[in-house]
Structures are given as C-alpha cells and as structure tokens.
Amino acid sequence: MLYTSEALQQLIEEFSKLPGIGRKSAQRLALYLLKQQREDVVRMAKAMVNLKDKIRPCSVCCNITEEDPCAICSSAKRDRSILCVVEEPNDVIALEKTNEFRGLYHVLGGSLSPLEGIGPDDLKVKELLLRIDGTVVEVILAMNPNVEGEATTIYLTRLLKPLGVAVSRLARGIPVGGDLEFADEATLTRALEGRISL
Amino acid sequence: MILSAITLTNFRNHAATVVKFASGINAVLGKNGQGKTNLLEAVSYVGLTKSFYAASDRDVLCFGAEEFTLDARIASDAGVEHRVGVRYTREPSGKSVAVDGLEQARLASVIGRFPVVILSPEHGAITSGGPAERRKFMDVTLSQVAAAYLDDAMEYRRVLRQRNRILSDGLQRGPFPSAVIEPWTESLARYGGRIAFRRRAFVEEFRAYVRDAYRSILPLEGEATDAEEPDLAYECGFPVEAETTAEGMTDRMAAALASRRLEEQRRGITLAGPHRDEIHLTINGVDVQHFASQGQHKTILVALKIAEYRYMRERRQEAPLLLLDDVFSELDTGRARRILDVTLAMGQSIITATDDRAFGGSIGWGDKNRRFTIEHGTCRPAA
Ligand SMILES: [Zn+2]
Numbered sequence: 001m002l003y004t005s006e007a008l009q010q011l012i013e014e015f016s017k018l019p020g021i022g023r024k025s026a027q028r029l030a031l032y033l034l035k036q037q038r039e040d041v042v043r044m045a046k047a048m049v050n051l052k053d054k055i056r057p058c059s060v061c062c063n064i065t066e067e068d069p070c071a072i073c074s075s076a077k078r079d080r081s082i083l084c085v086v087e088e089p090n091d092v093i094a095l096e097k098t099n100e101f102r103g104l105y106h107v108l109g110g111s112l113s114p115l116e117g118i119g120p121d122d123l124k125v126k127e128l129l130l131r132i133d134g135t136v137v138e139v140i141l142a143m144n145p146n147v148e149g150e151a152t153t154i155y156l157t158r159l160l161k162p163l164g165v166a167v168s169r170l171a172r173g174i175p176v177g178g179d180l181e182f183a184d185e186a187t188l189t190r191a192l193e194g195r196i197s198l
Numbered sequence: 199m200i201l202s203a204i205t206l207t208n209f210r211n212h213a214a215t216v217v218k219f220a221s222g223i224n225a226v227l228g229k230n231g232q233g234k235t236n237l238l239e240a241v242s243y244v245g246l247t248k249s250f251y252a253a254s255d256r257d258v259l260c261f262g263a264e265e266f267t268l269d270a271r272i273a274s275d276a277g278v279e280h281r282v283g284v285r286y287t288r289e290p291s292g293k294s295v296a297v298d299g300l301e302q303a304r305l306a307s308v309i310g311r312f313p314v315v316i317l318s319p320e321h322g323a324i325t326s327g328g329p330a331e332r333r334k335f336m337d338v339t340l341s342q343v344a345a346a347y348l349d350d351a352m353e354y355r356r357v358l359r360q361r362n363r364i365l366s367d368g369l370q371r372g373p374f375p376s377a378v379i380e381p382w383t384e385s386l387a388r389y390g391g392r393i394a395f396r397r398r399a400f401v402e403e404f405r406a407y408v409r410d411a412y413r414s415i416l417p418l419e420g421e422a423t424d425a426e427e428p429d430l431a432y433e434c435g436f437p438v439e440a441e442t443t444a445e446g447m448t449d450r451m452a453a454a455l456a457s458r459r460l461e462e463q464r465r466g467i468t469l470a471g472p473h474r475d476e477i478h479l480t481i482n483g484v485d486v487q488h489f490a491s492q493g494q495h496k497t498i499l500v501a502l503k504i505a506e507y508r509y510m511r512e513r514r515q516e517a518p519l520l521l522l523d524d525v526f527s528e529l530d531t532g533r534a535r536r537i538l539d540v541t542l543a544m545g546q547s548i549i550t551a552t553d554d555r556a557f558g559g560s561i562g563w564g565d566k567n568r569r570f571t572i573e574h575g576t577c578r579p580a581a
Contacts, residue, residue, distance in 0.1 A: 120377070
C-alpha cells in the first residue's frame with residue numbers, strides 16, 4: 001500500500017475520478033480535507049449527498065430541479081410560445097444569466113454522438129415533440145458549436161419543421177467583446193456563412 | 199519569420215536546452231540518437247502544435263518527467279517579436295499553447311501563424327506511399343495557408359468517424375432508420391464539398407510551383423534528366439466536373455453518398471468523399487509512386503517541399519522556417535549541392551546532418567550561418 005491510511009487512499013481514488021483532477025491534485029485535496037474541522041467536512045459531504053437525493057428531472061423541460069415542474073416551467077412570467085432547446089442544464093444557467101430570453105427551455109441531455117453510443121433515443125427528443133402542441137410557435141436550437149451539436153440541429157430541424165413551428169439556430173460567429181480585427185480567419189468565415197439578412 | 203531562440207525543458211532527451219539560431223542556415227551536427235531530430239520536433243511543436251514524427255505528446259515527454267515546456271522567440275518578417283510557449287502535462291494529460299503570454303483557447307488557431315516546412319526521412323512516403331500520404335501533405339500545407347481549411351478538415355474527420363460508426367454498428371446490429379444517418383450525411387457533404395473545392399484549386403495552382411522547383415534542383419548538366427517534367431493531378435473522391443462550383447461540390451458529394459447508400463450499408467463504411475481523394479504525381483506522364491527511379495523519388499520529394507515553401511511564402515506573405523532532417527545522407531554530392539544552393543536563397547533553415555561534409559566548403563559559417571553540435575541532448579555552437 002502506497003499510503004499509510006486506507007481511508008486516505010480511498011478518498012484519493014474517488015477524487016481522481018473527477019473531471020480534470022489528476023492523482024497529484026486528488027492527493028492535495030484529500031490532505032487538505034484532513035486538516036479541516038469535522039463539521040466542515042460533514043457539511044460538504046452532506047451537500048454532495050443532497051445533490052443526488054433532492055435533485056430530479058423536471059417532467060416538462062427535463063432540466064434538473066427540486067420542485068416538479070421546475071421554477072421556469074411553472075413561472076407565469078415566461079413566454080410559452082418560444083422554446084429554446086439546449087444540450088445540458090449548464091446551458092440553461094448560461095442563457096438565464098443573459099436575462100434576455102423569456103421563453104421556456106428544453107434540455108436534451110446531450111447531443112447525437114454515435115461514437116459514444118448516443119442516438120436519438122438516448123436524448124429527450126420524444127419529450128420535446130410532445131411539447132409542440134399548438135402553444136409553441138418558435139423553437140430555437142441552441143446546441144454547442146461542434147459537429148455533434150450541428151448533427152443534432154439538423155436532426156431536430158427535420159423533425160420540427162413538418163410540425164408547423166418556426167425553427168431557428170444560434171448564429172455561429174464572432175464572440176461578443178471580440179473585435180472583428182482579431183477574430184481568427186475560421187471564425188470570420190463561419191460568421192460570414194451564418195450571416196442574418198436584415 | 200525568423201526563430202531567434204528556443205528553450206526546451208524535459209523534451210525527449212533535452213532536459214534543458216537553449217539554442218540561439220542564426221537567420222540563415224543552421225547546421226545541427228551529431229551522431230544518430232544524440233537529439234538532432236528531437237530539436238526539429240520541438241520547432242515543429244511551435245509551428246504545428248505537434249510533432250511531425252511522434253504519434254502522441256506523451257512520446258516526446260522526457261522519461262520520468264511530469265511536463266515538458268518549449269519557449270520560442272520569433273520575429274515576423276515585418277519585424278514584430280513574438281513569444282510562443284508550449285506546455286504539456288502528463289497528469290492530467292493536457293497541452294496548451296500561449297502566444298505572447300496569451301493562452302490560446304484553440305490549438306488550431308496557432309497553426310499557420312508561424313509557418314514551417316519540414317522534410318524528414320518519413321516524408322519519403324509522400325511519393326512512394328499510398329494516397330493517404332499525399333492527402334496529409336496537402337492538408338499540412340493548406341492548413342497553414344487557410345485556417346478555414348484546417349477547421350473544415352478537422353470537423354470532416356470527426357463527422358466521418360461518427361458516420362462510419364453508425365454504418366459499422368449497422369453491420370452488427372442490423373438496419374437503422376435513415377433519419378439516424380441523414381444529419382451526418384448532410385454535414386459530411388457540406389465539409390467534404392468545401393475541402394474538395396479547396397484541394398482542387400490548390401493542386402491547380404501548385405503544379406507550376408512543383409515544375410519550377412523540380413527544374414531548379416535537377417542534377418547538373420551532363421546527366422540525362424533535363425527533359426523531365428513533373429506534374430500533379432487531383433482526383434476527387436466523388437464524381438465532379440471541372441466547372442463544379444463550391445456549392446456544387448457539396449451537392450455532388452451528397453448525390454454520390456445517396457447513390458452508394460446500399461453499398462455503404464453492406465460494407466459498413468463511408469464510400470465517397472475527400473478522404474478518398476488521390477493526387478497523382480507523374481514525371482513525363484509516368485506514375486511516380488509505382489514507376490519512378492530512386493533518384494526521381496528523391497528529387498520530386500525535395501521539389502514538393504521547395505514548392506510548398508514558396509507557395510506558403512507567397513500566400514502568407516511570410517517566409518516559412520525550413521526544417522530539413524537528415525536529407526543529405528542519401529543524396530549524391532551534386533544533388534545535395536543544388537539543394538543547398540536553393541536553401542541558401544530561402545531564408546532561415548535548420549538542417550540536421552551527421553557531419554558538415556554535406557555542406558561542402560562553400561558556406562561561410564559565422565553570424566548568418568551557424569553550426570551546432572549535439573551530444574547526449576546537449577546542444578552547443580560548434581567551434
Ligand atoms: Zn421545467
């Protein structure tokens with residue numbers, strides 16, 4: 001055994017399973033916790049367990065929530081005619097921060113990726129189609145700007161268009177705050193392709 | 199561009215190496231296995247964010263080290279100084295590139311900013327190997343000239359892998375609904391059309407560069423090779439006509455994929471697209487890959503690289519850095535002499551060799567052209 005304590009070794013192993021955490025960082029984190037007060041560590045452990053115990057998917061938008069339906073889906077202030085489709089709960093948080101979008105969301109739970117074994121049946125696509133019931137007039141597809149997001153956009157567009165809703169996608173291009181002058185050539189090319197007529 | 203200095207830390211057998219380069223020819227001399235090629239690999243990381251030789255970043259990490267770093271000082275032809283830092287850590291595995299202290303969000307955004315042309319023994323496969331080697335040659339050149347091409351090529355590769363997975367899964371699990379593959383087909387045709395259009399235009403332009411370069415390095419008079427005329431021809435991986443436009447290319451590729459749908463399902467692989475492109479290399483109309491002599495293979499390979507250099511210099515308005523790894527060892531002195539003459543006219547180069555015999559007595563070593571010796575991963579200016 002490399003460590004003098006099995007408890008320490010176990011925690012290091014758990015930490016190194018986390019994204020972006022190598023063995024060295026895991027060791028540093030574990031030793032840090034060892035030095036903390038017991039109640040602080042208990043509070044942290046409880047927060048982790050709560051994450052699993054209290055959070056469930058919203059039965060409407062499939063976002064994570066403690067109350068079902070979630071606060072956004074049950075809010076009277078949201079515009080029910082516009083639906084923004086995103087890949088992950090993270091994306092909802094990012095879009096909510098802008099304070100610009102007043103419609104509802106739908107969280108797919110990922111994007112199409114045959115290499116990872118993710119097909120249409122593994123995403124919340126059926127749940128999305130069920131929501132197109134006459135109230136929704138526009139669907140914005142806000143997938144990540146990568147090939148998986150793009151394939152997902154094409155797939156959903158083909159399903160949604162025949163249902164009589166307007167379908168749009170986020171423009172791919174210059175990041176806000178980025179000067180045209182400093183945008184790399186590839187980004188500029190994309191931005192030109194994704195130009196919007198006014 | 200001029201690479202004025204590079205610092206290697208824990209890179210291959212270079213625990214801590216600093217080299218200050220001259221603006222002309224830099225001869226790096228040493229026995230095999232001392233670290234000559236490793237130095238060129240490090241320079242390759244600065245220009246292309248990866249080695250031209252090793253399969254993975256882990257392979258170039260010094261044995262037992264946790265990370266390697268490279269720090270390069272570069273002056274553009276316009277006289278602007280830049281610093282490029284490359285860092286790779288083993289655990290968690292990750293690579294980052296910083297330009298002038300600013301970490302780049304995308305590694306690809308560095309490629310082409312500091313153009314390099316590399317000729318190493320492995321590149322022999324460009325003329326003697328299969329079409330994949332020639333596609334790779336074209337990709338490295340075009341990627342450094344047009345960032346949009348590099349983006350398309352990377353995304354094409356990713357979409358192709360995704361699409362092939364659907365097809366190969368289909369072989370094992372039985373038929374799948376066409377809606378499952380259609381989005382990938384549409385994406386693939388869009389990227390594929392753009393790549394094919396660029397490649398066709400490139401080959402059309404590049405032919406003249408190769409002919410000129412070939413002529414400039416032909417052996418001296420007296421040898422019966424002066425009537426040789428090399429040429430390149432692009433054969434698209436799906437049916438197109440000479441007048442097919444960029445948008446037309448995408449339509450053609452989509453049509454080709456549609457017409458081979460059943461065959462694709464039977465074989466479990468994508469059967470049309472630029473991943474099946476070929477560039478035919480010929481000398482006087484005779485196929486190089488199968489019928490050229492040893493001497494012709496070497497000459498046309500060097501010609502391709504000189505052409506690549508000149509093409510990139512014109513397109514980017516920036517002289518690339520020329521890296522020649524052990525190219526003189528198998529050339530007769532006449533040919534080596536000619537190549538050296540051409541190289542002298544090309545700006546900065548780093549050339550590895552076992553000794554300085556290949557350089558003859560005609561190069562004035564000093565401030566403009568420098569010699570270095572490498573032994574056990576230690577590089578010193580030669581006396
Ligand atoms: Zn909800």
